[in-house]
Amino acid sequence: MSVAIRHDDLRKRNRAMVIAAVRQAQQPSRTEIAGSTGLSHSTISAISSDLIAEGILLEAKGPEASSQKRGRPQVALELNPDAAEIVTVVLSLNFLSVAIVDYSGKVVSEEERKLETLTMSRDGLIGECVAMVCRQIALRKSAGRRVMRIGMAVQGITDSTSRAMLWTPITAHTHIAFADIIEEATGIPVTVENDCNMIAVALRWRKPERYHNDFIAVLLSHGIGMGMVLKGELFTGTQSSGGEFGHMIHRPDGALCRCGRRGCVEAYAGNYAIWRKAKQASEDEAPLADISDGDMRMLADVARAGPGPEREAFRKAGEAIGFGLGSLFALIDPAPVAVVGIGATAFDLIEPALREAIDKTAGGQHNKAISFDIEPNELPLIREGCTMQALTFVDQEIFAPGASPAAAGRNVA
Amino acid sequence: MSVAIRHDDLRKRNRAMVIAAVRQAQQPSRTEIAGSTGLSHSTISAISSDLIAEGILLEAKGPEASSQKRGRPQVALELNPDAAEIVTVVLSLNFLSVAIVDYSGKVVSEEERKLETLTMSRDGLIGECVAMVCRQIALRKSAGRRVMRIGMAVQGITDSTSRAMLWTPITAHTHIAFADIIEEATGIPVTVENDCNMIAVALRWRKPERYHNDFIAVLLSHGIGMGMVLKGELFTGTQSSGGEFGHMIHRPDGALCRCGRRGCVEAYAGNYAIWRKAKQASEDEAPLADISDGDMRMLADVARAGPGPEREAFRKAGEAIGFGLGSLFALIDPAPVAVVGIGATAFDLIEPALREAIDKTAGGQHNKAISFDIEPNELPLIREGCTMQALTFVDQEIFAPGASPAAAGRNVA
DNA sequence: TTCTTTTTTTCGAGGCTCGAAAAAAAGAGC
DNA sequence: GCTCTTTTTTTCGAGCCTCGAAAAAAAGAA
Structure with a gap:
């Protein structure tokens, strides 16, 4: 049976919904968000002013397209790029790529490298991944930014809790608990996903x-x-x-x-x-x-x-x-x-x-x-899916903790 | 994107959760419900007293098993069998069966019949189903009971909205909109499901x-x-x-x-x-x-x-x-x-x-x-699954309605 | 400068859940 | 039989949350 809904979950869920609405539409106004979420204007107003105060959203002050319409002009909201950063790691046959992406989805730093995955030792392979991730994070740390989540996509089978790579065609080594290993090295939460699943996520976006x-x-x-x-x-x-x-x-x-x-x-x-x-x-x-x-x-x-x-x-x-x-x-x-x-x-x-x-x-x-x-070309799709997966994680778990909108409305006997 | 959660949905969902908890456990006390749902005792108390006032739940006054424990004894809650009745219809090769089931899940009336489904005309087949359903409902109406939902299970493929049988091995006729047809004849909401899916539902219960x-x-x-x-x-x-x-x-x-x-x-x-x-x-x-x-x-x-x-x-x-x-x-x-x-x-x-x-x-x-x-033996499983599916529908949609705040329910109290 | 129109914010009402305290209902002990 | 202890259930006030209505804000139109 699904878990009960607490009273304070309400706000958390609706916060998550507003963030999702902003990520989906580009620069929606409060009125548009009210329309797409079905929440009232007053609620959107309250939530968005909270989110702005917390530095998660911004009022976009781009070059106004001078709406040509009467009435008070809409104020576009956008994700604050500085609110967080995430790391994407893509590991495939003979290839490793790591990128840092800001909260708005823009790549701010990346690094790629050819590897002989088929012949490398287990520790060698793990070491390369960890090293590249740490290198990139260190770069950002020196720039004063905080990385909040790491999303990894690997060719092969991962476990359903997104913690480990179970089997892969790129090396004979199996059951590599990448999430534990990289979390240990960085202190940042990690998920490990199958590359094709990330392609699907990317296609949807x-x-x-x-x-x-x-x-x-x-x-x-x-x-x-x-x-x-x-x-x-x-x-x-x-x-x-x-x-x-x-x-x-x-x-x-x-x-x-x-x-x-x-x-x-x-x-x-x-x-x-x-x-x-x-x-x-x-x-x-x-x-x-x-x-x-x-x-x-x-x-x-x-x-x-x-x-x-x-x-x-x-x-x-x-x-x-x-x-x-x-x-x-x-x-x-x-x-x-x-x-x-x-x-x-x-x-x-x-x-x-x-x-x-x-x-x-x-x-x-x-x-x-x-x-x-x-x-x-699959690689850009894998990266993009990995990015969106990690960012959505940040949206839902860090800025709107406790909510699980995926489970909303489901209660099957 | 998932729909927003309104403030009044909270109560409705938690009502549905309490009903589900009572259906799942047999005769749980309020304390047990609080434990299994995670809601507070005060909330459970409020919701269950509403549900009792509305005639959906009962305080079970069975022969006390004299709990042997110190303290105020728990009061078991149970589903009020008279709260509603549902109809199950099972249509398979050469066989039709209809049953009336009360809100607690007990069969109160049934009727079965051999049919030559393979050779019957389309209208003949539909007619037999409608007639048997109407006959059973009429019986219950004369007993002063109100049937609230009809669940039908058919061998074959049904559509994803549970409205029609698309294809079946039991007759050459296809695309029979049983839900529309039986709703038309009875005025009661109908769902049409695949028999094996109902077996799965039954196994879980x-x-x-x-x-x-x-x-x-x-x-x-x-x-x-x-x-x-x-x-x-x-x-x-x-x-x-x-x-x-x-x-x-x-x-x-x-x-x-x-x-x-x-x-x-x-x-x-x-x-x-x-x-x-x-x-x-x-x-x-x-x-x-x-x-x-x-x-x-x-x-x-x-x-x-x-x-x-x-x-x-x-x-x-x-x-x-x-x-x-x-x-x-x-x-x-x-x-x-x-x-x-x-x-x-x-x-x-x-x-x-x-x-x-x-x-x-x-x-x-x-x-x-x-x-x-x-x-x-598949037949009892199909019936049981069909029963639980229909009852859960009543639980969730009728006694804990999702959308229409004008619904009678709570003001009757 | 004064209307209109549209967006956004403010404010009070009504609900909901929760924790704490109170009430209720039993057995245990003397 | 009476009082204490234990456990369940109800009551009550506090604190949130969402909503609708009204007000405020910010533009173009006249």
Whole structure:
């Protein structure tokens, strides 16, 4: 059963709602906030004057667009960039990136680095992450700023409490409790999230008109990842980050997957699987560790040039993704799909077989209604999602403590 | 964005919470309610005295168990059975059942009937349902009782707003707007739900210690159904009741399914699929319309007696369910499973292949932790879930209304 | 300079929850 | 049988919160 609502939670929740309204709209007036939240003008007035006094909001004094309208002009409110800063950490194959972002969402400092994640020792990998984070925080500390939260996105499976990376394709080391480790080193709260989930979060901020309550982001790269928003909430597993679309079974006892099992969607649609098929190697052959984006583009060009094993490899990939999405749609019903990553550049080769496969599934009845959006570059999305996730955390937990708007209105028997 | 919380919503929510606490615990005292809800004693006292005055709760004056304890004895509160009545309607293959249930959950009247659902006309089917519901309501009206809500459970796919049956295996007719039709005939609000979802709801009320936040109910009968609770909430699709586990793809382009497509889990694990395989018929052969429970039990006995096509058929079923669950677990992580329906009586024949298959999937790493519970009889569960769903609706929407402050309730006191 | 119009703030009313204290209702002890 | 102790339940005032109405503020229009 859901927890009772205390009297003082009311203010906290409504504070959180006002902050959320300001973050969502850019520079809304008090009247607009009253409209979008449904609270009365008096309440918005009281809350926003509190928030301004606390240095969380500002009255925007930008160059007035001289509204041309009669009456007292609206005063735009905006997030105070100096109210807080957060850190984003993105760890993926052979790559680490850390950025400092201010409260309004602007990147104020960043650092990137190539790493040999596959061959590094456990301590080496952890050390690099911690060092880069500490370096960046030290920079900001010397500038007199306070970092309030660290959001980390990793390729791989994280636990459902967002504390640890459980498994990843980027290194053989497992169960790395990044949250504990980085908190220990910095004293700042940390969450660890799956990269595809952060892509989904980013898409919602970026294109709310398309990605609103229900949608799917599929990452096509060396492996296959997925982030999903259902009924307005980021979908996660019961024990882990979940949504391991790439490891749904496409063909029982089929092709060898990077995870060691057989027949996963990824074993047909991951870069290594397409490469393996195109080179006419056996499905039992061990997957390559990495294939450059350039090589994949070249392979796609060959496939486009004419029929042959290359084209067939992309077709097989489309088939696997199509049947996988079909099974997924049997569970959740069809939803808009964003195709993200290098694989998106070859989506023209993948789509026909994909749609043909979906047509053969329960989701097929709405095949025409299913639309695919293409976004080749995943890294900016991961960063952006990570940023928004961390900032929303600050919004809700630090400036409006105790409230949990996600649980609002839910009370299922 | 979530809607703002108004000041008067506070009381309404806390009223709903108190009612829920009383329904969950049997006969809790005010002190116990304060403990379980986290509200203060004064608040509980105020709310419960309101609810008693309104005739929703009663002070239980049962034969005191003479608590043996010092101090003022606790006064148990209970739901007033006369506060309301609800109707449950269960429509499945060749069978219709209607029951009247009082506010405390006790069945006060029921009626069942065999129907030839497969061959009936659309209007005939609708007419039978409406007639039986109206007959039962008329009975209660003459007894001076007021029915406040009707909950209907149907085999098949319902829409996500719980208004209509979209598709069903029990008749060729589709898109029957049962909610509108029955509301029109009775003037009482109706919801239409998927039967397996109601099984999940029932399991949570029946065994909360096992089925709490995350679990799955799989119905093995002529077709394969599923109800799922994730993070404490009943899982539904974005547009329909969702969770069509039976129509996830087990083998692309494989055996012919009742739905007309190929390779669905159901095409290997539904009664008709097991039967077809056991009789060594082609996988392309059209599914039988119905197979009696007796025939299925006999088939299972033959399979138990020794190796042969019968045993192999059950093995194939286990394999299909296992790979299907494996794919599902890739998305949501492993969770407790309840196996419901006639297929549960043959679970000994199914389980080995099922576990072997799961072992080959992403869910396999926790294979030993996955536990299966057996419940052969689905009908009582469907009724019970339907009952609790409807009663909870009454609890939340009628006695603790969310939006309309003009509602009569409190002024009557 | 004086209306209009629109936004924002102020102010009092009405509710809600909470903690503390009081009242109620039993058993325990003599 | 009477008084003490313990536990549950109710009462009461304090402190918040939201809301509507009215007032104040800040512009353009006349």
